[in-house]
Amino acid sequence: xxxxxxxxxxxxxxxxxxxxxxxxxxxxxxxxxxxxxxxxxxxxxxxxxxxxxxxxxxxxxxxxxxxxxxxxxxxxxxxxxxxxxxxxxxxxxxxxxxxxxxxxxxxxxxxxxxxxxxxxxxxxxxxxxxxxxxxxxxxxxxxxxxxxxxxxxxxxxxxxxxxxxxxxxxxxxxxxxxxxxxxxxxxxx
Amino acid sequence: xxxxxxxxxxxxxxxxxxxxxxxxxxxxxxxxxxxxxxxxxxxxxxxxxxxxxxxxxxxxxxxxxxxxxxxxxxxxxxxxxxxxxxxxxxxxxxxxxxxxxxxxxxxxxxxxxxxxxxxxxxxxxxxxxxxxxxxxxxxxxxxxxxxxxxxxxxxxxxxxxxxxxxxxxxxxxxxxxxxxxxxxxxxxx
DNA sequence: ACGCGATGTATCGCACCGATACATCTGGAA
DNA sequence: TTCCAGATGTATCGGTGCGATACATCGCGT
Numbered sequence: 001x002x003x004x005x006x007x008x009x010x011x012x013x014x015x016x017x018x019x020x021x022x023x024x025x026x027x028x029x030x031x032x033x034x035x036x037x038x039x040x041x042x043x044x045x046x047x048x049x050x051x052x053x054x055x056x057x058x059x060x061x062x063x064x065x066x067x068x069x070x071x072x073x074x075x076x077x078x079x080x081x082x083x084x085x086x087x088x089x090x091x092x093x094x095x096x097x098x099x100x101x102x103x104x105x106x107x108x109x110x111x112x113x114x115x116x117x118x119x120x121x122x123x124x125x126x127x128x129x130x131x132x133x134x135x136x137x138x139x140x141x142x143x144x145x146x147x148x149x150x151x152x153x154x155x156x157x158x159x160x161x162x163x164x165x166x167x168x169x170x171x172x173x174x175x176x177x178x179x180x181x182x183x184x185x186x187x188x189x
Numbered sequence: 190x191x192x193x194x195x196x197x198x199x200x201x202x203x204x205x206x207x208x209x210x211x212x213x214x215x216x217x218x219x220x221x222x223x224x225x226x227x228x229x230x231x232x233x234x235x236x237x238x239x240x241x242x243x244x245x246x247x248x249x250x251x252x253x254x255x256x257x258x259x260x261x262x263x264x265x266x267x268x269x270x271x272x273x274x275x276x277x278x279x280x281x282x283x284x285x286x287x288x289x290x291x292x293x294x295x296x297x298x299x300x301x302x303x304x305x306x307x308x309x310x311x312x313x314x315x316x317x318x319x320x321x322x323x324x325x326x327x328x329x330x331x332x333x334x335x336x337x338x339x340x341x342x343x344x345x346x347x348x349x350x351x352x353x354x355x356x357x358x359x360x361x362x363x364x365x366x367x368x369x370x371x372x373x374x375x376x377x378x
Numbered sequence: 379a380c381g382c383g384a385t386g387t388a389t390c391g392c393a394c395c396g397a398t399a400c401a402t403c404t405g406g407a408a
Numbered sequence: 409t410t411c412c413a414g415a416t417g418t419a420t421c422g423g424t425g426c427g428a429t430a431c432a433t434c435g436c437g438t
Contacts, residue, residue, distance in 0.1 A: 002425075018386050026329050027341060029322075030348030038425040040388055074386070102395095102425095111340035133218075140215050151300035152216060158358055159219030162351065169347055190393075207417050227394045229419055263417070291393095291426095385434070395424080403416070408409100 001103060002034060002042045007051065007079065007087040008110045014055050014078035017043065031105040043077060051083035094118045099126035120177050127170040134163045190292060191223060191231045196240065196268065196276040197299045203244050203267035206232065220294035232266060240272035283307045288315035309366050316359040323352045 009015060009023050017039060024034045046052045055076040079087070091107075091114050098107050104126050111119050141156050148156070198204060198212050206228060213223045235241045244265040268276070280296075280303045287296050293315050300308050330345050337345070 016386075017388090026333070027344070029326065030345075030351070033426065035426050035428095036388070037390085037427070042424090105344065108344055109341055112338040137218065144215070149301040152298055154362070155216070155219075155294065155297055158355075162219070162354070165351070165354070166347075173343070205417075206419090222395065224395055224397095225419070226396070226421080231393090380438085382436090383434100384436105386432080388430085390429085391427100393424105393426080396422100398421085399419085401417080404414090406411105406413095408411080 001032075001106060002038055003046060003051075004087075004090050005034070005106050005109070006039075006042060006046065007083060007090065008106075008113070010052060010077060010079045011084065011087055011113070014076050016074045016076045018074075020077070027109050028105055032102060046083075047077075050080060051086050052077045053080050091115070092118060094121040094125065096125065098122050099129050116177065116181050120174060123170055123174045123177065127167055127174070130163050130167050130170070134160065134167070137163070190221075190295060191227055192235060192240075193276075193279050194223070194295050194298070195228075195231060195235060196272060196279065197295075197302070199241060199266060199268045200273065200276055200302070203265050205263045205265045207263075209266070216298050217294055221291060235272075236266075239269060240275050241266045242269050280304070281307060283310040283314065285314065287311050288318050305366065305370050309363060312359055312363045312366065316356055316363070319352050319356050319359070323349065323356070326352070 005024060005028065006020065009020060009027075015023065017036070020043075021034065021036060021039055024032075024039070028034065043052070047054070055078045091110060097103055099122055104122070107114070107122055114122075137156065137160055141160070145153070194213060194217065195209065198209060198216075204212065206225070209232075210223065210225060210228055213221075213228070217223065232241070236243070244267040280299060286292055288311055293311070296303070296311055303311075326345065326349055330349070334342070
């Protein structure tokens, strides 16, 4: 997850950790926090995996001098060739994981770099996921309505409304996508 | 978090793990998943802490027989006296943690067992939390609007709308609470 | 000259999630 | 009547991410 987000952000420009976090908050803040506590370990993992590399900012650690207060410069990361590959690869796969709550937002954020077919498939996957959830909630609610105290009820209904809203949003998006490419449709074959 | 939820559910009736999970999904499914992977460890922790105790369902493990295929009965949990105390204690504290994303839903679910003053304080805390977030997002959006691709923009706006909706919802709830107790107000003192 | 808030890197412990394993019970199709 | 699929039920494992915290530097207003 964070991995995909980082790949996407670095795909546009090299960044150091702090900036990365700012961008993360800016684009995905509504859905996930992505604190430093996961960012830095992820950066290390990705560096070890070879997706990203340090790009020597203004560090210029003079070999002789440091030892104490070793003047640590910014650590700027950039995508490697393998990293770019990995990014396209991740963007291409539209599996069930792409439309889970946590994942969907990140995928969506990079839709402009995603294949149109994949876009539609993800949007539809997300929508039916939500519709499932909504039906479950609805029937459960109908079944237990009487026994619920008013707060629990309010909570259920607010939740249901939110899901409804997102479903409508997705439907609009899907239609827009369709209009752009009238030849693509749900069932290939 | 899960701890509070479990205390709340067991406060109404003794339950075993599976049932507990069902209820969790039913009341909080819109916000958190609460899988078994956290439920069972939590139950163990709570048992060790003394908040809950096993209530021997239909286990009736006859001392002599088992060994192989040892007929494992349901493990029904119930609140202990300390557990009840702990529950009221947790319900009473309305700190910043009560209105974070993950926590708020759980607190709200047990509002019928919460002190009216605390209810209002939590609702207001949640609201100003969201308003802060909204302002941040709004100004960031205004600042960067031109540079954003249309998908990122859509995402931002959808997020903003959602926050708006929740703020309105909270405002209504607060007003309702106020009507119920016209003497309570924001600043004590 | 001082200090405070933003910038910047990093780690630690903990909560939780998703997948998985495995066993039992129940009801309907074969 | 047998068989098997799906619901019920308990449990663990690896991994991801979060919140708090620590610490150092930099730019700026006072």
